[in-house]
Amino acid sequence: MSTSLTVEESVALMINMDFIPDGETVLSMTDAFLEEATVEYENASGNDKYQLKALENRMNACANRHNLALMLKKSLFEDAVYTEETLIECDDDSTDENPLVTLESLTEWAFDRFGIVIPNKKTLAHENLNPAANTKSPDWDDVTIKIYAHHKLGYSIGSGNFKRTSFIDIGLMGKRKVEPNEIAFILIGLSKKIKYPVAAQISQANKTAIAKLRRSLEKLTGLSGDSFLPFNKTDGYRPKFKLVDDRKNAEVRAEKEAIHINIDSLNYEADKLLFKEENDEASRWLKENHK
Numbered sequence: 001m002s003t004s005l006t007v008e009e010s011v012a013l014m015i016n017m018d019f020i021p022d023g024e025t026v027l028s029m030t031d032a033f034l035e036e037a038t039v040e041y042e043n044a045s046g047n048d049k050y051q052l053k054a055l056e057n058r059m060n061a062c063a064n065r066h067n068l069a070l071m072l073k074k075s076l077f078e079d080a081v082y083t084e085e086t087l088i089e090c091d092d093d094s095t096d097e098n099p100l101v102t103l104e105s106l107t108e109w110a111f112d113r114f115g116i117v118i119p120n121k122k123t124l125a126h127e128n129l130n131p132a133a134n135t136k137s138p139d140w141d142d143v144t145i146k147i148y149a150h151h152k153l154g155y156s157i158g159s160g161n162f163k164r165t166s167f168i169d170i171g172l173m174g175k176r177k178v179e180p181n182e183i184a185f186i187l188i189g190l191s192k193k194i195k196y197p198v199a200a201q202i203s204q205a206n207k208t209a210i211a212k213l214r215r216s217l218e219k220l221t222g223l224s225g226d227s228f229l230p231f232n233k234t235d236g237y238r239p240k241f242k243l244v245d246d247r248k249n250a251e252v253r254a255e256k257e258a259i260h261i262n263i264d265s266l267n268y269e270a271d272k273l274l275f276k277e278e279n280d281e282a283s284r285w286l287k288e289n290h291k
Contacts, residue, residue, distance in 0.1 A: 004091040004100040007080065011073045013106070014116050015065060019214065022230040024207065027073065030066040032207040037062040039205075072114075076101070079109065087112055140227045143241035145220070147191050151180060155221055170216040183213045190237075191245035200233040210237050217241075 005013065012018070012026045020026055041055040079086045080099035089105035103118075110116040138157045145155045151167040167173045172184035180188070186196050186209060197206045210228065217227045229238045 003103040004094075005103060005106065007073060007077050007099060007101065010076055010101050010106050011069050013118055014072055014110050014114075015069050017069075019211075019224070019226070021207075021211065021214070021228070022226055026069050027066070029207065029211065030062070030069045032204040032211075034059070034062040034066045035204040036208045075113070076106075076109075138223070140223060140225065140240040143221055143223065143227075144244065145217075145239075145241055146244045146246040147188060149247045151184075153220070157221065157223075165220065170219045171212075172216055183209060183216060186210070186213055187216075187243075188245065190239060191243045195236040197236055202231050 008020060008026050012020055015026070015030070017026060017029065020029060037055070037059040041052075041059045044052055044055050076088070077099065080088045080090055080094075080101055081096050087105055087109040089102045091100045091102060094100040107118045110118055142158045143155060144162075145153060146162065147153045148164075151173065152164060153167065154162040154164040156162045167180055167184055168177055172180055172187065174181045189196055196210075197203065214227055218224060227240055229235075229240055231237050
């Protein structure tokens with residue numbers, strides 16, 4: 001297996017961005033996180049000064065990371081293409097338009113020029129950054145994910161048994177851990193065949209949201225690579241895996257069991273309504289927040 005990397009992949013490795021979605025670049029992703037941080041800071045002017053300072057620090061850190069990625073990309077490209085005496089080595093398939101840098105020389109160059117240490121995980125880094133080159137199975141096409149009631153979910157790979165966990169274990173609950181966060185709503189919406197984003201154009205906020213969802217799904221299954229098909233205006237983001245909203249089954253079972261309860265002891269219609277409202281929660285959130 002080749003251990004050569006494109007300039008994009010090399011920069012991503014140096015700034016610890018272990019994955020670039022199809023159709024995106026390392027700079028488009030750092031810019032997306034910068035815009036998200038900037039918007040949150042600008043909208044938080046009424047908050048207390050300590051929280052405001054924390055948001056300002058986050059915005060500045062994202063700006064610095066974006067600028068770092070930009071300068072690393074320029075420096076690496078110039079050294080790979082135009083500099084005669086350089087530590088950078090390119091493989092035989094490299095061109096001036098698309099230099100392919102060897103991982104060994106990149107590791108030496110990054111430390112010598114910037115003091116950046118690249119972890120010694122050659123195969124893992126290459127597979128994470130080049131999902132198309134990863135011939136190992138299983139892949140996301142083999143995965144089935146089911147969403148259950150009460151913020152639970154499970155997954156299976158191939159013909160394996162379903163392994164269960166909860167939203168909270170993979171970062172899909174809000175800060176207070178009592179209700180799903182916006183990333184969970186996206187996943188629930190996709191399980192109900194709701195397009196994400198609803199609009200035909202993708203925003204920076206959409207990019208960062210789907211990147212965070214990818215990370216949660218990686219934590220769930222242990223699989224790397226892109227879990228979604230490339231964005232398109234008609235379908236938005238579509239999962240490569242099979243995604244099932246299985247909460248209805250729990251609701252039906254709960255309603256059947258509720259029939260045997262003394263109606264006088266609780267407001268059955270009110271409880272029944274709560275079950276049904278949960279099914280529309282993701283739909284409302286997606287339409288209101290990601291038009």
